[in-house]
Amino acid sequence: MGEGSELIDKIRAKARELLQGGRVDCFIGYEEGSRGRARPAFIYDPQDAERLIWDERCAHNLVVYLHQFKSPLRRGEEPPRVGILVKPCDSRSLNILFREEQIERERVYVVGVTCDGVRTNGRPQERCRRCAERVPLVYDIVMGGVPNVLGRDDYADVAKLEQMSPRERLAFWAKEFDRCIRCYACRQACPACYCFECVAEQLDPAWMGIAIDLPQKQFFHAMRAYHLAGRCSGCSACEEACPMGIPLSLLNRKVAREVEALFGYKAGQDAETPPPLATFKKEEQLPM
Amino acid sequence: MQVTTREHLTAWLDGLAGHMTLIAPKTVEQRVLYRPVADSSEIAFDFARTDLPVKEHFLPPTDVLLSIEKGKEGVRLEEPSLEGERTVFGLRPCDARALRVLDALFLKEPADPYYAERREKTTLVGLACREMGEQCFCTSLGLAPDEAGDVDVMLTEMEEGGGEGEKGRGGEGRRRYAVQVMTEKGEAILGALNLDKVEGAMPVAAVGSKTPVLEAGEWPRLFERAYWARLADRCLSCRLCTYVCPTCRCFDVRDYEVPCEGASSGGASNGSAPGGHIERLRAWDSCMAEGYRRIAGGHNPRLTKGDRLRNRFYCKFCYYPQDYGPIACVGCGRCIAMCPVNVDVVEVLADVATL
Amino acid sequence: MTTDYEPRIVGFLCRWCSYPGADLAGTSRLTYPPALRTIRVPCSGRVDPLFVLKAFQEGADGVMVLGCHPGDCHYMEGNYHARRRYALMHRLLEYIGIEKERLLVAWVSAAEGRRFAQVTTEFTAQVQELGPWGRGGEGETRRGGEWGREVS
Numbered sequence: 151m152g153e154g155s156e157l158i159d160k161i162r163a164k165a166r167e168l169l170q171g172g173r174v175d176c177f178i179g180y181e182e183g184s185r186g187r188a189r190p191a192f193i194y195d196p197q198d199a200e201r202l203i204w205d206e207r208c209a210h211n212l213v214v215y216l217h218q219f220k221s222p223l224r225r226g227e228e229p230p231r232v233g234i235l236v237k238p239c240d241s242r243s244l245n246i247l248f249r250e251e252q253i254e255r256e257r258v259y260v261v262g263v264t265c266d267g268v269r270t271n272g273r274p275q276e277r278c279r280r281c282a283e284r285v286p287l288v289y290d291i292v293m294g295g296v297p298n299v300l301g302r303d304d305y306a307d308v309a310k311l312e313q314m315s316p317r318e319r320l321a322f323w324a325k326e327f328d329r330c331i332r333c334y335a336c337r338q339a340c341p342a343c344y345c346f347e348c349v350a351e352q353l354d355p356a357w358m359g360i361a362i363d364l365p366q367k368q369f370f371h372a373m374r375a376y377h378l379a380g381r382c383s384g385c386s387a388c389e390e391a392c393p394m395g396i397p398l399s400l401l402n403r404k405v406a407r408e409v410e411a412l413f414g415y416k417a418g419q420d421a422e423t424p425p426p427l428a429t430f431k432k433e434e435q436l437p438m
Numbered sequence: 439m440q441v442t443t444r445e446h447l448t449a450w451l452d453g454l455a456g457h458m459t460l461i462a463p464k465t466v467e468q469r470v471l472y473r474p475v476a477d478s479s480e481i482a483f484d485f486a487r488t489d490l491p492v493k494e495h496f497l498p499p500t501d502v503l504l505s506i507e508k509g510k511e512g513v514r515l516e517e518p519s520l521e522g523e524r525t526v527f528g529l530r531p532c533d534a535r536a537l538r539v540l541d542a543l544f545l546k547e548p549a550d551p552y553y554a555e556r557r558e559k560t561t562l563v564g565l566a567c568r569e570m571g572e573q574c575f576c577t578s579l580g581l582a583p584d585e586a587g588d589v590d591v592m593l594t595e596m597e598e599g600g601g602e603g604e605k606g607r608g609g610e611g612r613r614r615y616a617v618q619v620m621t622e623k624g625e626a627i628l629g630a631l632n633l634d635k636v637e638g639a640m641p642v643a644a645v646g647s648k649t650p651v652l653e654a655g656e657w658p659r660l661f662e663r664a665y666w667a668r669l670a671d672r673c674l675s676c677r678l679c680t681y682v683c684p685t686c687r688c689f690d691v692r693d694y695e696v697p698c699e700g701a702s703s704g705g706a707s708n709g710s711a712p713g714g715h716i717e718r719l720r721a722w723d724s725c726m727a728e729g730y731r732r733i734a735g736g737h738n739p740r741l742t743k744g745d746r747l748r749n750r751f752y753c754k755f756c757y758y759p760q761d762y763g764p765i766a767c768v769g770c771g772r773c774i775a776m777c778p779v780n781v782d783v784v785e786v787l788a789d790v791a792t793l
Numbered sequence: 794m795t796t797d798y799e800p801r802i803v804g805f806l807c808r809w810c811s812y813p814g815a816d817l818a819g820t821s822r823l824t825y826p827p828a829l830r831t832i833r834v835p836c837s838g839r840v841d842p843l844f845v846l847k848a849f850q851e852g853a854d855g856v857m858v859l860g861c862h863p864g865d866c867h868y869m870e871g872n873y874h875a876r877r878r879y880a881l882m883h884r885l886l887e888y889i890g891i892e893k894e895r896l897l898v899a900w901v902s903a904a905e906g907r908r909f910a911q912v913t914t915e916f917t918a919q920v921q922e923l924g925p926w927g928r929g930g931e932g933e934t935r936r937g938g939e940w941g942r943e944v945s
Binding site: 183184185187188189190191192210214215218325326328329331332333334335337338339347351359360361362363390391393394395 | 467468469489499500572668672675676678681682692694721723729743776778782784
Binding site: 311312316317319320321322323324349357365368369371372373375376379401404405408409412413426427430432434436437438 | 842843846847850863864870873874876877878879880881882883884885886887888889890891892898899
């Protein structure tokens with residue numbers, strides 16, 4: 151992907167430059183993990199920029215970490231400025247956060263990188279097959295070669311589910327959610343899930359019970375899918391984080407598709423267009 | 439030593455399933471989980487490690503502790519009781535050791551009656567590992583992949599002589615297991631299992647290298663190090679590691695009102711007391727959740743991810759052994775396999791040894 | 794799926810239009826099935842889609858969200874937002890296995906007592922036909938497993 155080690159050197163040099171020049175207090179990228187995995191890296195010292203890597207194992211959506219840099223690192227200071235490496239899918243998440251005014255554009259230095267797809271244990275991820283955007287949508291600088299592969303989401307798996315009867319679908323989701331352990335890895339990995347206190351954990355009012363049973367799990371996943379309507383970038387961080395292999399993108403992409411069909415809106419394309427559920431058109435006729 | 443074949447084993451298991459609950463590894467949508475099975479055909483015999491530990495059958499994700507009903511006669515409290523005996527089959531030594539680790543807390547006086555009853559009514563039939571998995575590190579914690587001391591009966595798969603590698607039903611049926619009876623409970627359950635006596639040595643599991651584990655007393659001096667905050671930078675603060683861990687055990691308890699069964703059940707109202715009853719539920723909770731340690735008034739002693747992640751390791755390797763005896767980790771490697779951001783306990787232990 | 798049961802319907806009625814409309818149905822002595830449990834909210838825009846999910850989870854077989862006609866909202870815009878939300882909510886519900894016919898979103902003004910009775914009657918009949926979803930029905934809102942037995 152890209153120019154290999156030359157690209158990695160460029161990324162490292164950029165991170166080093168940003169940190170040395172005081173342009174950022176921390177650079178978020180990827181580093182070599184244990185057992186042949188890549189993992190998110192947080193570089194505070196220019197010398198540590200050597201740790202940064204970039205290859206097809208770099209699947210995580212790093213935008214989720216911007217939320218922890220909203221507060222000052224030390225009392226009395228300004229919130230830190232952060233450099234971040236983003237893939238095209240991650241850049242959509244970034245646009246969404248800019249649009250929702252969660253992160254100030256000036257506080258983030260975005261190093262975009264073109265992408266031909268990521269892999270898990272050598273296996274190409276499904277979402278990359280469906281991806282039509284190979285160049286980040288927002289960046290201060292973009293690196294990497296001209297991408298080779300262009301995917302397409304034909305929503306075939308969503309359509310298959312749509313063709314079932316409601317009862318069959320209920321049984322399908324019951325079977326999938328049976329394995330769910332309410333670990334919230336999906337929620338925590340998602341850049342768009344940033345509520346201080348999630349509805350699922352609120353005690354007053356208690357939307358959900360503490361039970362890890364089917365009714366609560368159905369509620370949680372339906373609720374989260376709805377809360378992501380018009381806000382989900384399709385990065386599949388949720389599905390990749392899930393320890394039980396629950397096909398969450400099957401749920402979130404359905405909602406995204408309906409949002410596009412009903413309101414003509416695709417999340418993350420820019421940071422200006424108002425979110426569809428925060429706006430309306432007086433004359434619109436919607437199927438009720 | 440005594441041996442049996444897969445064929446005899448399945449027949450015996452079918453017999454067991456006939457008169458008690460049999461819990462065994464089962465494939466559920468590309469995951470292997472300990473689940474109740476109706477007969478041996480549902481059992482996944484060839485698995486490395488289940489994705490969720492057996493603790494879910496001793497400390498269920500959701501447990502009803504009490505039912506409180508207000509009726510004409512006054513207030514009635516009812517505690518549920520486990521119906522009948524159970525056997526867990528295919529228990530790996532690490533999961534079995536994890537039960538001992540949980541015993542140190544839950545069976546300590548005053549014992550947790552729900553856990554205690556489950557432990558008492560369950561016979562453990564273990565399945566030794568032939569080798570250690572890529573993420574396993576049980577030997578670093580004084581355990582062994584073929585440790586038989588924590589189960590009632592231990593089965594160990596034998597090497598296939600001649601290496602014919604027979605697949606297919608006939609071949610599978612002839613696979614042999616060494617059988618070690620470890621306790622009276624184990625003896626009692628063996629019953630009709632067909633056993634042969636053979637000469638030979640018990641198979642010994644292949645072990646990997648060990649990782650240093652710092653003694654409990656050495657951890658406090660590292661508490662203030664910046665290492666923990668740096669490690670936690672990438673932590674997502676989900677609950678995954680604690681839920682897939684065989685020794686993690688924190689829970690939350692809340693009461694819920696259950697309205698009486700109404701007329702929606704496809705028939706007339708069943709005439710039970712109007713107003714329903716209240717259930718006291720116990721459910722898994724996790725120290726990794728941000729709000730776990732938040733107290734009334736809003737103060738949170740573990741506000742940052744660094745605080746919480748540090749606590750997780752200290753709880754396992756320092757506090758628990760100091761309070762209850764065993765280290766609260768059995769080296770199963772599930773957290774390593776499943777953490778989305780590669781927080782690797784083996785790596786942490788290696789780092790901590792040199793901090 | 795049995796249709797011989799008493800449906801439970803939860804209705805979120807807005808304080809300015811649909812609730813007085815229901816009131817008018819009452820004072821006009823119009824009849825409609827007693828399956829409806831009403832909850833008055835200030836505006837249909839107040840109705841969080843989570844209310845709908847929660848209603849189903851707590852045992853409702855059908856849910857109604859009634860508001861002012863578009864353009865007549867007392868708070869100017871509430872029902873426009875509701876309109877968008879529920880257009881989407883129908884599709885999500887359908888996808889997770891709750892038939893979209895179990896959620897009714899309609900506009901009923903304070904003068905439309907007759908319309909309220911008619912809408913409620915028709916919706917109740919529809920939900921009756923669909924069968925129960927809450928307690929005892931397909932929704933399995935009652936936690937699975939018998940008393941004393943574990944939930945796995």
